[in-house]
Amino acid sequence: MARGRLEAEQMAADDEDDDIIEGDVVDDLEGEDPEYGSEDDGGDGDGEDDGPIHTVLEDDSFHCFDGHHEAVVAVAWNPALPDVVATGGCDDTAYLWRVGQDAFEESAGSLGTYELPGHQDTVAALAFSSSGAMLATAGMDGMCKVWRVADGQLMHSLEGSGGALQWITWHPRGDVVVSGTDDCMIYMWNATTGAVMQVFSGHCGAVSAGCFTSDGKSLVSVGGEDDASLRVWNPKTGDCVLTIQGHPFHESGITCLGLHRDGGGAAITGGDDGCVCISNVATGRVGGRLTGHEDSVEAVGLSAQLPLAASASLDGKLLIWDCGTLSQRGCCEHPTSVTRMVWHPTEPFVFTACLDGASRCWDLRTASCVRTYGGHEDAVQDICLSPDGSMLLTGSDDGTARVFKVKP
16 A cells, blocks of 8 residues: 655755754754744556556666565655665665665775664654754654664664654754654654654644754644644744644645745645645645545645646646646656655656656656656655755665666
8 A cells, every 4th residue: 555655845954054053953942042933557457456557667777775675665865975875664674775885785984784673663754864964764663763874873762652653854954853643743852862852732633744844943744534734833832833724725634745945835735535735834825725636645745946836646647736826737647556756856857656666757847757767576665866866766565775867
């Protein structure tokens, strides 16, 4: 079953804020600074009973990591170390490894491959801190673990309510990590000390996605089934400062969230009923409901270069939306369900992961498929891009992670 995903919204540190050190951010959030806050597949499956369709494509990856023993469902790329990535899977384990280096082969004087054990259930999400020095893993066992990237050592095991964790996010400039549970709670920890900094309570269902605004002064979260709300939190006080819920917003569970990088407050959300909403987290205004999907929306995002939005769904469609007119601009058809999508950092391209085992690059201007990436023998569950957009990392139910050159 495809998993709803949080659209990772470019959390890299801003060069303009190099004077802000990690300690300042933690102190601010702890309330010590009063100033803070002022292609063709050849198959014909047409339903779940037929099972996923797997496209038979030549393997054009240049690196395959096969350290996992079960499905790989989470992947992440280090924002500061261009060849360091992480993967998490259903074998309850995460790995840190280098692109181009064979599994468990260590190069003299450089980061080797590190197994990160200790979770008691699937590692459903993982993310690097903005400095690239730490990796956080979120488990269905309810544990968040923080690891030192330099040597793969466990720094802290962070525990919340015990509810399963399915997403994780870092503060854009500090060593502060946040995750939401399937029993309505959100926890914010100091990743350096392991201390709980804040507990956010207000959702009445699973907290399905969340991320900080680009300035780090607000945390935005969305609720799944039985909740269907978007909430904006003050991370310094723990107060909910804005709630969007009810008509004309989502009428059923929200599965995914994306914020615009410009900090203007624009947000896009996708629901399990196929509905997409564009709203403003600064004003609470819902700009509109976008309809066109026929199944759960698994990933959403707003373009950084063009006035466009995109949504990917289990119905096999990547829909492109005009943010000005709130109308559908294009439809990118896949042979089966789409599980994940990611935006290119500088080009008008979106990359999608599909249950047929392939990943694809789409040009949003023409809604055309630029390239299909093959090599996996089972569904692709997660994808991410290198910081410069030159390489694509994919994780699959076949137990492998593969790396592709974006341009052949």
